[in-house]
Amino acid sequence: MTAPVVIAGGGIGGLTAALSLHEVGIDALVLEHARRIEPIGVGMNILTHGVRELTDLGLGDELAAIGVPTAENVFCDKSGNQIFAQPRGEAAGSRWPQYSLHRGELHLALLERVRRLLGPGAVRTGIRLEDFTQRDDAVEVRVTDRESGASETIEATALVGADGLHSTVRARLHPGEQPLAWSGQRMWRGVTEGVPEFLTGRSMVVVSDGAASLVAYPIGKDRVNWVCLVRLGEPGPLPEESDGLLVDDHREGRLKDVLVHYEDWSLGWLDVRALLERSGDILEYPMVDRDPLPAWGTGRVTLLGDAAHPMYPAGANGASQAVLDARVLAYELARAGDDVPAGLAGYEAVRVPETTAVVTVGRAVAHSAGPDTWDRETVTQMVGLYRQMAEGEVAQLNSRPSYSPPARA
Template identity: 50%
Template sequence: MKVLVVGAGIGGLTTALSLHAAGIDARVIDRVQRLHPLGVGINLLPHATGALAELGLHDTLAAQGVATSELVHYDKFGNEIWREPRGIAAGHSWPQYSLHRGRLQALLLDAVLGRLGPGAVRTGHRFTAATQEDRRVQVTVEDHTTGTTAHLAADVVIGADGLHSGVRAHLYPDEGRPRWNGIRMWRGVATTAPFLSGTSMLMAGSNHAAKLVAYPLTTATPGDDEVLVNWVAEVRMAQDAQGEAEWTRTGRLDDVLPHYRDWRIAGLDAAAVLSSSEPLLEYPMVDRDPLPRWSFDRITLLGDAAHPMYPVGSNGGSQAILDARAVAAGLAGTADPVAGLAAYESARRESANAVVLANRDIPMDRTLRTVAERAPAGFDRIQDVLSEAELRAIGDGYRRTSATR
């Protein structure tokens, strides 16, 4: 069985490694001419860490990331609302890791090239169309290196080419643009003094107005009093301000800084962190409606191509890794590729779509908005603002959006 994976992101590269481990021939194509370490930070939840450990990547992953120990939420004045342990501290078998997305992609790429061979990934090849024949798929690609059209044959095609998936557009040509929820995100990395435990993820505010997320990508070492911190600023905007959903789009500091100028949370000066970040990326919070079907005979979808979701539960990349492991298991379990893809979809589509809808609901944000309404000038004790049931609702919301299946 020969499988063509479209897209060399986290999902596509993990798929190639998983197929290879299952004894299935896999090749990857990507439309970019050169794979650069793009993006900023990413969180891998324990279920994704365990899946990568099955591929023998845990030691490399641990060397690149920070094992997150807790999540702490504050109001914009720095008053603590809620906290809970994460990863090993929460009783999971594997850590939750925070690391640079580019480093994660690079370690996956190195593993693919080392295990599958230097020709396993072809860059500069953009998927344009596919024709299913009786026992194979003919794929048409634009070869940006030669400026010509090429044709590739495979037994199975897996579209792992992200939010703007060419494979998804081929299967659903009338779908249209991604859905925007009115929130714009600015992202960046900066060096700053360690905050809280040094392995804590910090959240402040709410998506009703403005929210800040920050977590370290490195740990402090003796004699070094700074760490690299990833931050995400989320601001609700006018509905006509969506802009293009491109991860590499550069944003303007003046558009985001006024929302955070006076925020000082757990020793973190939000304005200073935002101001010292270069580049600063801007992106609308978008997803797509859940699909009723991913697989069409020998073609299927995976990761953001199948189920793009809001980054509410730090689960997008983790869900793509689970997809990768499941599609390899499905194909390895049968000699019939169509049956293998059907098994994969049966295992993954319903649960992944449920996470999409849970993230769209942003359940924990209703309680956080209540804090802002009841205590607009801050508070001394959160118990004076929220009941025990309301506090539990925050944790319940995070668990819904951090599903492990």
């Protein structure tokens, strides 16, 4: 029996990779550090290129059931005056919609499909990856069961590190890497129920006064996801502690800390104070990424998603890029047959330059905004640059061949 491709990390990218590998006849095993996979988190977007890939995997109906098909991005000032509007998804001519949805609901939909198609043992939870050793013909993956403490070595055809921002696999592949790069901005995120419909009812709004910004969009079930971004310093290495800014994935946010930056905002069509005050849990994050790597892995080991290319949320593109990673990974491994290192090299040859462009333009967009630059010319330039470098043209997506290759014989 051929050893599986082991995927470290059962997030959206890791589960999409398992489904994509299964589609082409390659066995996959997902190892997840968390003891349980639960529908946690807040809202997110799957852009049209990500929706296409998930639809090709048979998830089109699930996306339509849990997502809101975004019709437009609307950029405004803090008085609610429209600066620029950009059609999205099918409204922009795409054959696929863009969906705004709850991250946890998509996560569970992917998990259910993996377990149904690959079997209940395809995702093992509560497993901590300790280290790995490559041989010419396999990878030995050393893990620990977090519940029992038992250690185990799993033989894998390949190892894919989809284990997030603080990836163990990345740390082993690239020891001594520089600290996370901070944008100078802090983010607060939340979901508020019962918000009256605004604009088209399918609008994502981006509001800014230069120093502080708000992104808000409906995610179904009478819920609105919101993100507040406030500039607290200059871009640079993430400080270990500075004015309460701590190095962590997120922490529980306090309403008073975020609300003070939006006291004089009055959009008219959306009550910002009520949106923030009536929110459920508030999460607080430093807005960070990492410098792009020239190569992610070597031999039979590679990276995927945030482990490979953590990026600013400037274009709501992180999850979609992880989905694209997963699809190209399976496509290239299927094309390479038994030459697994060649397949992984082909995967990186496609995805490293593409994701480097997304990270780079995301930085440019995030760093360009300032108190005096939130005007139509600046916003139009930002949107155009991001669309060119990080999303591609609608016609290109509509005409591109599928990443679903013939299954292995």
